[in-house]
Amino acid sequence: MRISIVVVTVSGIYFLYDTLLKPPRNIRHIPQIDLIRFWSGLIRNQTLDVIANKYTIPAASQSNAGIYTRFDFNGWTVRVNNPSLAKKILLRPDIFPKTNQVNRLEGTIIGRFLCPTQNIMFANGQQWKDQRKIANPAFSSTMPIELFGRLSKKLFNVIDRQLDEQPIDFYDLVKCWTLDSMGLAMFDFDFNSIDNQHSEWRKRYNTIVTEMTEPLPLIFPVLDKILPYRRRLNEELIQFLNMLQDIITQKRDQLNNSSPSSSQRQEEQSTYKKRQTNNNADLLTLMIEGASAVNGNKMSDKDLLSNLCVFFLAGSDTTAHALSCIIYYLAVNQEIQQKARQEVILILGDRPKDIVPSIGELHHLTYINLIINEALRISPPLVTVVARYASQDTELGGIFIPKGTCVTMDTYEMHKNPHIWRAPESFIPERFVPGGEADQLIKKQGFPWLAYGHGERGCIGMNFSLTEQRVLLSMLLRKYEWSLPEDSIHKEKLQTRGFILSSPGSMFLNMIRRF
């Protein structure tokens, strides 16, 4: 009897060890990360650079291919830390399509927000093509520069009111700025969070985004149903989704009233084209009109809602993170800040007045563009990309990858890997001059810079987000000078954390007005 208890216990422990701590047998030939140390690092909230330097980069360095396996929210996954393999994966979506997150996350909080249906971020094949075709024109229309400029002036009013209470948390403010920009540009809804940082909708959105991506419920979705605070989060989510649904319904009603008959399709198409170029419509309007103008099909409310949520999540805190990191690196590199300011002054002049740059002027901000690229390298807002899977038996860097294996990329690690980039911890915008280090790496190695992804599944909102960054940064440089306070938590180095979306937590600055 005793012997059988011992045998059952030992077998149970072995079973748990074999299934939880060891990858499936068909990928055990690939180097593994030290899973316990990696996970305990994440749970102890270690910063991204510590995790990269201690666990993930060493794990990838075990093989020449620069790949390793680990268990995370996609289950056992092959993680790629190699630019040429990143290129191979991203340019072959037929061999490496996206994993089915809709099924995997069904019933979870993140699933209900991020992918209640197959939206543009997660769909594959024809379903994805149809959605991208509808959304593309909305994103390639003229950018709402005036809106970004107007919101920047609003932000400056808030900064000015806080100048006597230095330091100022720029990260918190810029999150309001990107949220208001997205709300207004996407569906003409004013979150009004710049003027009221404690607004109800802002609080709701922040709670959802912050708590939704906590690592443990991502791995064990059942926690969403058990833990009381997760149930409260669910309530917040329902309210947020209802608000978006109301906006969609109102917008449809408005459009139906303004174009009641289906026989007016030709007229609708020309209005749609005019709106695209004149930039007098929000993205939601363009998508609803696009859905009927492109192929005569209307997009269902469920699909629209699913896409709106994904645009929000993909586009709001990511850009806020990017802007905060730029501001940080300009604070700790005063000579780069000064050089960037000189460029802006050369193009926009130095009159003591806020000036919103034109699209042509933005194109001349070449040094600012280098700064943006370098900030996105040294601290990419998304630390990984959406997981793919091998749709057939294949190989990566000579290592066999069986059909069905989940594969993804370590964006953060690739951007910080000393085997790829020279002095990766140093902020050097000149890496991105034409023919410079970045171009050389692209030529020789593939995709070393993955901030916006690449290939047909690259970021649809890249131009939108880059325009936001260029407008706010150029206006900010004319108006203020800034530095890091002595007691900043980022004094030694930028501290970012996050499992999917990276965040500096806060970014307190001392700011001085130039006029």
Ligand code: HEM
């Ligand atoms: C700094 C800001 C941003 C960063 C760093 C970023 C990053 C990325 C990355 C890395 C991908 C590729 C993911 C993959 O291959 O799995 C992606 C895709 C995507 N992004 Fe962004 N993004 C940003 C801003 C935006 C904005 C403003 C929007 C929309 C308003 C947006 C919407 C999307 C969508 C819909 C996709 C999926 C495209 C597809 O698969 O066809 N992003 N983004």
